Amino acid sequence: MSRAHAVIRRYKTCAEVMKHGVEIFVVGDPAGARLNAAARRLARTVSENDSHVWGDLLNAANALRWRRMTQPQPRGFHPAITEAGDAVVREARVLRGAVADEVLLEEIAAAAQDVCQTDSPVGAELRRSIEEADPSICAVVASSHRARAGMQEWLASLAVPVLLPGELGAVDERIEQLYVVGPPFFFPPSLVTAPATDELTFLMPAWFGHRAIPTSRFADQADGAMKAKVRERAVGDLSEPESFVSNDEPLEETYYPQPMWRGRTSGDREPALDEAEAWKVLLAGNLAIWLDDGDRIRTLDPRQPAGERVTYAAVGDVVPGTYLVLRNGETERGAMYEAALHLMGSQAEAIKATQCGWKAALEARLASKGAVASIAELRARGVRSAARVRAWTEPTLISPKHERDLVLLLEWLGLAVEPSHQNAMALRRAVYRASADLREELEDAVSRAGLAALERDGHMSLEIEREGFRSMVVARVQARSPYTEIVPRPHVRAPFSDRSGKWLE
Structure with missing residues (x-):
């Protein structure tokens, strides 16, 4: 399809959606409604008492409620809902005797068990609607990678x-009908303002009260902004338990599992030479890494064809949904550095000597002047990446990203440019060769692995034969901290166990 043809088609679909409106199937779900009422009571208890005692139970309940709402496939295709339900029961059991409201504990545990023992009526309505409309002209929109993986298997x-x-x-x-699984509140406005099909239907449980269609932030100021009509269709048993929390309470944000950031603890001090500023990145599989401001990191894109899946991404592009390829328990950089030296053969010792020489001189200069003054001086000389001067002292970081920056740095240190410059460039080229070889082995390992399982679980191991890289892990980014912490430099980019993102999608 040409670009012009795609634009024309999108205008036509907009006209159709404006003409016929957006449909919302509001599906009765008594078991989900019971869980929702108990979870809202729990959220109110936490809010009123400002207590972290309930935190693990609330996170587990939110995860279960979110999965009930966005992953409506039957239990046989849905192990994640059993996992979350069991966690709710387990956390409620832990709190018995530790909190006063035992009735709430019993209710939320019973509601969780009820949800795990009943299939979502939203799923039944979705399948019925697809079969009635003709599956060949339908597509389904999921809220997350995990939701998509589960529904793909079910609707195969x-x-x-x-x-x-x-x-x-x-x-x-050929697709004429989109079924969006979940409330409009959790999807981008572009689903409605730039629709991909003539007909658009949201399916959501009746117990979620927020049913407004999202609009562009500029809709109120724009002339002729697209504001589609909404047609609600109620399906099934809409009965709900008595609510102890008003539906007017602004609690919508509690439905989506959120990371719990505690706030920066490093203060405003300057990192030492053996430390780095890094963001905490939570990964699937109960993992995390400290991500520094380096130029790039190895990633995997399951959407690409075989042979083109393993690549690099800029650090700034690492966002939730990105798949990182990491060396299990350690950074890749050290092993890649050793592999590059091995490729250099007899030149390796001379290259190591010049690398150690200018890095030692840089450490001494930073110790005497301080990082702030050094950065200012380097910037004045035209060094583009001067802010990373502390990182350049790390033995396995070969040189600044820009070749000219290394030349300017050596001159600032009062060192001869050659042979340090040539040796660093030769070592960098060797690292590129070693990295390309590793990439080919990773591509082979990925081709043998089950990418459907990766999307469902968010992580997988890659076993390759290369010495030093036999245990690699691919893990999806769940969340990235909004602030940096100062951490020991050896800890940067090395995956470690962390359960903070356990319930994130």
Whole structure:
């Protein structure tokens, strides 16, 4: 499809959606409604008492409620809901005797068990609607990678594509009907303002009260902004338990599992030479890394064809949903440095000597002048990446990203440019060769692995034969901290066990 054809088609779909409106199937879900009422009571208890005692139970309950709402496939295709339900029961049991409201504990545990023992009516309505409309013209939109993986397996017999919101630009022209699983509140406005199909239907449980269609932030100021009509259709048993929390309470944000950041603890001090500023990145599989401001990090893109999946991403582009390829328990950089030296053969010792020489001189200069003054002087000389001067002392970091920066740095240190410059460039080229070899082995390992399982679970191990790289892990980014911490430099980019992101999608 040409770009012009795609634009024309999008205008036509906009006209159709404006004409016919957006449909919302509000599906009765008594078991989910019971859980929702108990979870809202729990959220209010936490809010009123400012207590962290309930925190683990609230996180588990929110995860269960979120999965009930966005992953409506039957239990046989849904181990994640059993996992979350068991966690709710377990955390409620832990709190018995430690909190006063035992009735709430019993209710939320019973509600969790009820949810795990009943299939979501939203799923039944979704499948019925697809079969009635004709599966060949339908597609489903999921809220997350995990939700998509579960629904893909369940709907495989109907050959219905399951997509994420960001993938709708590639919707086949034969698709006329989109079914969006979850409340409009949790999806980008572009689903409605730039629709990919003529017909758009949201399916959501009746117990979620926020049903407004999202609009662009500029809609109120724009002339002719798209504001589609909404047609609600109630399905099934809409009865709900008595609520102890008003539906007017602004609690919508509690439905989506959120990371719990504690705030920066490093203060405003300057990192030492053996320390780095780094963001904490939570990963699937109960892992995390400290991510510094280096130039790039190895990633995997499951959407690409075989042979093109393993690549690099800029550190600034590491966001939730990115898959990182990491050396289990250690950084990749050290092993890659040793592999590059091995490729250099007889030149290795001379290269190591010049690398150690200018790095030692840099450490001494930083110790005498301080990092702030050194950065200012380097910037005055035209060094583009001067802010990373502390990182350049690390033995396995070969040189500044820009070749000219290394030349200027050596001159600032009062050292001869050669042979240090040439040796660093030769070592960098060797690292590129070693990295390319590793990439080919990783591509082979990925081709043998189950990418469907990666999308469902968010992580997987890659076993390759290369010495020093036999245990690699691919893990999806769940969240990235909004602030940096000062951490020991050897800890940067080395995956470690961390359960903070356990319930994130």
